[in-house]
Amino acid sequence: MSIPHLVVVMPAFNEAEGIAGFIDEIRDCVTPLVERVTFVVADDQSTDGTAAALADITDVQVERQAVNRGHGPTALAAYRAGLALSPDVLVHVDGDGQFLGTDFPVLLRALASSDADVVHGVRGGRTDPWYRKVLTGCVRLLVALASGRGVPDVNTPLRAYRPEVAQALVSAVPDESLVPHVHFSLAEVHSGFTVRYVRVRSIPRRGASTTGTMWGRGPRIALPPARLRTFAVEALGEVWRTSLSPTAPLRGIHLIPDAPAGAAKP
Ligand SMILES: Nc1nc2c(ncn2[C@@H]2O[C@H](COP(=O)(O)OP(=O)(O)OP(=O)(O)O)[C@@H](O)[C@H]2O)c(=O)[nH]1
Ligand SMILES: [Mg+2]
Numbered sequence: 559m560s561i562p563h564l565v566v567v568m569p570a571f572n573e574a575e576g577i578a579g580f581i582d583e584i585r586d587c588v589t590p591l592v593e594r595v596t597f598v599v600a601d602d603q604s605t606d607g608t609a610a611a612l613a614d615i616t617d618v619q620v621e622r623q624a625v626n627r628g629h630g631p632t633a634l635a636a637y638r639a640g641l642a643l644s645p646d647v648l649v650h651v652d653g654d655g656q657f658l659g660t661d662f663p664v665l666l667r668a669l670a671s672s673d674a675d676v677v678h679g680v681r682g683g684r685t686d687p688w689y690r691k692v693l694t695g696c697v698r699l700l701v702a703l704a705s706g707r708g709v710p711d712v713n714t715p716l717r718a719y720r721p722e723v724a725q726a727l728v729s730a731v732p733d734e735s736l737v738p739h740v741h742f743s744l745a746e747v748h749s750g751f752t753v754r755y756v757r758v759r760s761i762p763r764r765g766a767s768t769t770g771t772m773w774g775r776g777p778r779i780a781l782p783p784a785r786l787r788t789f790a791v792e793a794l795g796e797v798w799r800t801s802l803s804p805t806a807p808l809r810g811i812h813l814i815p816d817a818p819a820g821a822a823k824p
Contacts, residue, residue, distance in 0.1 A: 576764025
């Protein structure tokens with residue numbers, strides 16, 4: 559197996575400490591499987607020199623966002639910039655490096671060998687606080703009820719795609735979406751795409767700084783931070799409006815796997 563051009567896209571906010579090492583690790587692991595790899599980092603107005611930490615790496619392209627928009631819109635910007643490079647395979651991962659490089663070839667092999675449209679890295683070994691586990695469980699239940707199928711890690715940020723599939727998904731989701739990967743997971747099921755799941759290891763974020771986490775830190779926090787409560791309410795409303803309600807735009811969408819990039823019919 560040799561992929562002519564692999565593009566790995568990642569959103570990043572204040573990841574200067576760990577992101578270059580993470581990229582080095584991914585590159586080392588995927589090099590035997592690719593002819594070329596390009597990394598696209600959507601920098602969400604970091605204030606810690608994230609872009610400077612990547613400036614001299616030739617296979618890294620940094621896309622500085624005009625304003626700080628949070629994870630979802632930044633992830634979508636990273637997808638769009640990566641797709642513009644016409645990759646043969648596209649991988650998305652968060653810039654905080656919570657995965658091992660050795661799991662990337664596992665995803666790529668699963669995508670190639672099973673003829674899948676998309677492969678999800680299903681995270682094991684997470685140490686989330688209780689309120690995140692509750693939220694994750696609720697979203698998982700909602701998706702199972704809505705789609706009639708269990709999706710083991712609905713919001714995983716580690717995914718490998720055939721590019722036309724990623725293009726169709728990105729085109730179908732609003733640019734400002736808070737939780738694009740939840741919408742993707744639902745649309746993949748609704749559209750009948752072939753989705754494969756591989757177990758991957760989840761590790762602590764690589765930078766020592768706490769500024770990157772949206773959720774507060776560690777299982778010792780007794781109550782969900784107010785920011786998370788607000789985010790959860792907004793995100794659940796968005797999932798209802800965009801993907802689940804009877805009039806939701808993504809509900810009736812049928813993505814066409816073999817159509818040209820971007821094709822999606824209402
Ligand atoms: N916190 C935060 N992260 C952002 C923002 N924009 C992009 N990101 C990136 O989004 C990714 C996910 O953010 P995290 O805060 O790690 O969210 P998470 O992985 O769900 O939470 P943890 O399990 O605590 O790591 C990271 O790669 C960030 O660099 C932003 O405005 N705030
Ligand atoms: Mg994270």
